Amino acid sequence: ETGVTQTPRHLVMGMTNKKSLKCEQHLGHNAMYWYKQSAKKPLELMFVYNFKEQTENNSVPSRFSPECPNSSHLFLHLHTLQPEDSALYLCASSLPGGDEQYFGPGTRLTVT
Amino acid sequence: GQQLNQSPQSMFIQEGEDVSMNCTSSSIFNTWLWYKQDPGEGPVLLIALYKAGELTSNGRLTAQFGITRKDSFLNISASIPSDVGIYFCAGQNSGNTPLVFGKGTRLSVIA
Numbered sequence: 001e002t003g004v005t006q007t008p009r010h011l012v013m014g015m016t017n018k019k020s021l022k023c024e025q026h027l028g029h030n031a032m033y034w035y036k037q038s039a040k041k042p043l044e045l046m047f048v049y050n051f052k053e054q055t056e057n058n059s060v061p062s063r064f065s066p067e068c069p070n071s072s073h074l075f076l077h078l079h080t081l082q083p084e085d086s087a088l089y090l091c092a093s094s095l096p097g098g099d100e101q102y103f104g105p106g107t108r109l110t111v112t
Numbered sequence: 113g114q115q116l117n118q119s120p121q122s123m124f125i126q127e128g129e130d131v132s133m134n135c136t137s138s139s140i141f142n143t144w145l146w147y148k149q150d151p152g153e154g155p156v157l158l159i160a161l162y163k164a165g166e167l168t169s170n171g172r173l174t175a176q177f178g179i180t181r182k183d184s185f186l187n188i189s190a191s192i193p194s195d196v197g198i199y200f201c202a203g204q205n206s207g208n209t210p211l212v213f214g215k216g217t218r219l220s221v222i223a
Contacts, residue, residue: 043213090154097207099143103154
């Protein structure tokens with residue numbers, strides 16, 4: 001595998017479910033990011049991790065819980081989501097400094 | 113918060129035509145980036161710009177970092193069908209600050 005991978009690619013979950021999104025980067029980067037992409041809105045930064053430490057939480061509701069066990073892996077744990085949380089969730093990674101970010105293919109999440 | 117205005121929002125062009133799109137901001141950025149997103153995929157980095165006035169090419173793509181640091185342009189020459197997608201600009205004030213993204217320009221190429 002090369003680049004940034006995300007699993008699953010598609011996820012449908014009910015509002016009472018608990019699920020997790022996984023991201024893995026094979027680029028030797030130290031910073032990882034979660035973004036939310038909704039139709040007709042700019043990419044919204046959710047969380048940033050630098051060297052496994054969370055350095056940014058962009059006022060994200062607590063029903064989204066990130067986890068970064070090491071510099072190559074990033075998870076987003078989901079519970080009691082709302083239908084308006086349906087979106088494409090993108091993971092990205094970069095070297096420290098965070099300018100050239102490389103994105104995964106995303107997880108298309110539908111909350112029913 | 114900071115915003116980037118991309119224009120046009122969408123464009124339809126004939127194959128072989130040149131394309132130009134731009135991104136403007138009311139505040140200064142020290143790095144400008146251009147990404148392309150295909151349907152069902154994540155954004156792919158096309159060009160990164162680090163210096164005001166800089167002009168950088170990547171194949172048929174050319175991007176410029178505006179001299180005022182408040183804008184950037186992307187040009188695509190001799191468009192082909194695989195150029196179809198959404199093009200996003202992004203700006204960064206300084207290292208370790210979040211990227212700010214535009215809403216994108218959706219490009220359609222008619223063969």
